[in-house]
Amino acid sequence: MVRYAKGAAAMTAALLLSTAAVAQEKRVVTWNADYDPIPLAAAEALIADFEAANPEIDVQLTNFDHEAYKNAIRNFLTADPPDLANWYAANRMRPFVEAGLFADISDVWANNGLNESLASSVLSSTIDGKQYAVPYTYYQWGIYYNRDAYKAAGVDLPGEGGVTWEQFLANCEKFKAAEIDCVTTGSSALWPVAGIFDYLSLRTNGYQFHSDLAAGKISWTSPETRAVFAEFAKLQPYVTANHAAIDWQDAAAIFVQNKAAHYVMGNFAVGVFKEGGMTNDNLGFMVFPEITAGVARAEEAPTDTIHLTSGAKNPDDAKAFLAYVASAEAQSKWNAAVGQLPTNKDATVDPADPFLTAGFQALSTATGGIAQFWDRDADAEYAKAGMEGFQQFLVQPDQLEAILERLEQTRLRLYPQ
Amino acid sequence: MAQAAQMASSAPDVRSGRRWNQRTVAPWLFLAPGLFMFTVYVLWPIVQSITLSFYDWNGLYNRDGEFTGTFVGLGNYAELMRDPAFDTSLWNNLKWLVLYLLALPIGLFIAIFLNQTVTGIRLYKSLFFFPFVISQVVVGLIFAWFYAPNFGLFYLLTEAITGKGTAILADPDLVTYGIIVAGLWPQIAYVMILYLTGLNNVAPDQIEAARLDGAKGWRMLWYVVLPQLRPATFIAVIVTVIGALRSFDLVSIMTTGGPFGSSRVLSYYMFEMALGEFGFRMGYGAAIAVVLFAIMMVFISGFIWKMWRDEKER
Numbered sequence: 028m029v030r031y032a033k034g035a036a037a038m039t040a041a042l043l044l045s046t047a048a049v050a051q052e053k054r055v056v057t058w059n060a061d062y063d064p065i066p067l068a069a070a071e072a073l074i075a076d077f078e079a080a081n082p083e084i085d086v087q088l089t090n091f092d093h094e095a096y097k098n099a100i101r102n103f104l105t106a107d108p109p110d111l112a113n114w115y116a117a118n119r120m121r122p123f124v125e126a127g128l129f130a131d132i133s134d135v136w137a138n139n140g141l142n143e144s145l146a147s148s149v150l151s152s153t154i155d156g157k158q159y160a161v162p163y164t165y166y167q168w169g170i171y172y173n174r175d176a177y178k179a180a181g182v183d184l185p186g187e188g189g190v191t192w193e194q195f196l197a198n199c200e201k202f203k204a205a206e207i208d209c210v211t212t213g214s215s216a217l218w219p220v221a222g223i224f225d226y227l228s229l230r231t232n233g234y235q236f237h238s239d240l241a242a243g244k245i246s247w248t249s250p251e252t253r254a255v256f257a258e259f260a261k262l263q264p265y266v267t268a269n270h271a272a273i274d275w276q277d278a279a280a281i282f283v284q285n286k287a288a289h290y291v292m293g294n295f296a297v298g299v300f301k302e303g304g305m306t307n308d309n310l311g312f313m314v315f316p317e318i319t320a321g322v323a324r325a326e327e328a329p330t331d332t333i334h335l336t337s338g339a340k341n342p343d344d345a346k347a348f349l350a351y352v353a354s355a356e357a358q359s360k361w362n363a364a365v366g367q368l369p370t371n372k373d374a375t376v377d378p379a380d381p382f383l384t385a386g387f388q389a390l391s392t393a394t395g396g397i398a399q400f401w402d403r404d405a406d407a408e409y410a411k412a413g414m415e416g417f418q419q420f421l422v423q424p425d426q427l428e429a430i431l432e433r434l435e436q437t438r439l440r441l442y443p444q
Numbered sequence: 445m446a447q448a449a450q451m452a453s454s455a456p457d458v459r460s461g462r463r464w465n466q467r468t469v470a471p472w473l474f475l476a477p478g479l480f481m482f483t484v485y486v487l488w489p490i491v492q493s494i495t496l497s498f499y500d501w502n503g504l505y506n507r508d509g510e511f512t513g514t515f516v517g518l519g520n521y522a523e524l525m526r527d528p529a530f531d532t533s534l535w536n537n538l539k540w541l542v543l544y545l546l547a548l549p550i551g552l553f554i555a556i557f558l559n560q561t562v563t564g565i566r567l568y569k570s571l572f573f574f575p576f577v578i579s580q581v582v583v584g585l586i587f588a589w590f591y592a593p594n595f596g597l598f599y600l601l602t603e604a605i606t607g608k609g610t611a612i613l614a615d616p617d618l619v620t621y622g623i624i625v626a627g628l629w630p631q632i633a634y635v636m637i638l639y640l641t642g643l644n645n646v647a648p649d650q651i652e653a654a655r656l657d658g659a660k661g662w663r664m665l666w667y668v669v670l671p672q673l674r675p676a677t678f679i680a681v682i683v684t685v686i687g688a689l690r691s692f693d694l695v696s697i698m699t700t701g702g703p704f705g706s707s708r709v710l711s712y713y714m715f716e717m718a719l720g721e722f723g724f725r726m727g728y729g730a731a732i733a734v735v736l737f738a739i740m741m742v743f744i745s746g747f748i749w750k751m752w753r754d755e756k757e758r
Contacts, residue, residue: 097721105505122724126504126512215702269593271703272614281594337507402722411722419704422616433528440523 053085057109061096069364104128108338110345116151116330117399130335131157160332161349162370166294167386168327174309176288180205189313199265209265211287213278217414221401224417230318234325234396241404243442247434325395412437497730520731533713544688551635559643576633584697587626616706642676710736
């Protein structure tokens with residue numbers, strides 16, 4: 028025990044010495060992140076570029092396992108805060124902002140003109156009029172379709188502008204006749220069903236409704252909410268059976284094997300589809316069809332962000348790095364490497380990738396607004412209750428009244444009127 | 445002389461005093477390391493959990509390291525009473541408790557079946573014991589694949605028989621039973637090994653005598669063998685009851701509580717609320733833990749009371 032403690036002390040001393048030695052030459056900015064291998068390589072390239080431009084700064088990235096990070100961040104923000112930490116925009120960052128663990132970086136936004144260049148993400152980065160996040164990437168959601176499944180069922184492929192909702196449901200009937208799942212999903216982790224619900228809600232009632240519902244301002248028994256579930260009920264018979272027991276990757280297998288025609292998913296799934304053998308020739312993307320005519324089209328695009336912590340030891344250089352991350356140049360490069368969309372409107376996307384181009388097109392023309400996603404727009408507990416309701420409805424549509432009643436009770440408890 | 449008498453009268457006093465000291469201090473000295481560990485790692489956390497259950501806290505300390513929770517009194521418990529998810533978890537725990545006890549008769553049956561001398565019986569015994577040796581996580585994965593829709597063995601079997609596959613883990617009414625079956629597999633093996641060792645100690649002369657008196661089959665088992673297996677049964681009941689109440693790994697691996705929370709048990713719900721991705725309600729999680737602790741205490745005190753009584757009878 029003692030020997031261990033001595034060893035630990037010696038090691039700490041050695042670490043202190045070594046960082047001190049580095050600090051004589053370079054100023055250190057520490058950054059905790061939760062990247063998978065591809066984004067990690069992209070982040071390292073980003074750091075290399077930044078360090079080349081600012082040779083006196085050394086950015087040290089500590090990478091965590093994605094799942095472990097969710098717990099780790101709660102400890103390291105208080106115990107041993109790095110200068111920068113990865114997290115998510117909107118309600119997901121609220122607990123940390125309210126506990127005073129993320130620092131206000133409105134000055135970074137103001138000094139670098141980010142309010143203009145990151146215009147689409149201002150709302151999701153702002154709490155009480157101050158900015159706490161630098162968004163650097165997002166990805167579109169929409170409907171991915173399998174052209175081979177269309178051929179097998181003898182259904183006409185959707186055109187440039189996608190299809191109408193009536194046409195979509197009519198197609199579903201044909202797919203059903205051909206024993207192909209019209210819409211597949213794997214909801215054992217709950218969130219994939221939230222994607223479907225969000226789109227139905229955005230298309231039926233628009234962005235403001237989605238936002239208010241997630242904020243607990245709208246009753247689950249209101250006619251507007253019922254209208255969403257009415258559309259949900261139309262789709263329900265065509266969704267893969269037993270989706271509640273499978274992961275989204277298992278459903279991707281069903282989709283790749285031509286046993287399903289559509290998958291309502293985020294763009295990150297394209298990599299999985301392609302690993303399964305799909306190519307740009309048989310994989311297609313369309314925006315979710317319009318349901319209520321005249322509702323401004325809103326899209327879902329969850330945003331990943333980097334935050335300055337309140338305990339940062341080197342906030343000035345960290346802010347310089349954040350400004351660099353927000354720049355069009357850095358975002359173009361990072362997102363090209365990862366296959367996602369830059370949030371900076373002056374950034375560019377790879378024109379050879381049809382899904383990125385389509386997504387960039389869809390998001391930049393979404394006049395209704397950009398939603399984060401049900402589980403990021405709503406408070407954690409409320410989000411979970413909602414997603415369980417959506418999943419249950421897809422399994423037991425006859426339980427609608429019980430589901431709405433339970434959700435309404437949850438809402439009244441969490442948001443006392 | 446008077447002096448000597450005084451010494452003589454005072455000496456035993458001193459000696460008895462010292463003996464009293466030794467007698468009282470020594471056991472405490474021996475107990476001290478254990479008591480220390482027990483206090484720090486068992487009692488103190490219990491006190492902390494109970495305290496925490498009166499707070500609403502998201503698990504975060506602020507920048508200055510101050511606790512950010514607010515005192516809500518019995519608020520968490522009041523909420524538990526109205527929480528349908530808590531109801532589901534409690535019911536599921538009850539199902540676990542009752543059905544898990546099936547491990548006893550089945551384990552006993554296998555133990556009696558294996559309690560014979562045939563070539564290679566040791567191999568058969570180890571094969572039957574095997575499920576208890578592998579990790580619960582592996583058991584969970586095996587059964588998850590067994591039940592998996594579209595390619596799982598069970599799914600294909602039901603599809604072949606009824607024409608329509610049953611995906612146990614997607615069915616809110618069947619899911620808990622599916623997980624309990626997975627849990628029973630290693631539990632039966634455990635109970636079996638307990639009974640096998642118990643059967644070794646069954647007195648052969650009593651069996652002989654019973655046989656002479658014409659006892660066989662069920663009556664032999666019920667009146668002669670089982671009473672002698674009482675110590676094994678006692679241990680088997682304890683491990684099975686506690687195993688059922690703390691069931692967590694299988695739920696977490698096989699369904700993460702789904703579909704829509706229908707397979708939750710108290711321990712998993714506690715984890716979800718306190719440490720899950722959408723949770724971080726430490727106080728509420730602690731309140732669930734306290735309820736689970738209270739339920740376990742009912743059983744544990746029962747066992748302790750029985751052991752105490754048995755000791756005294758001796």
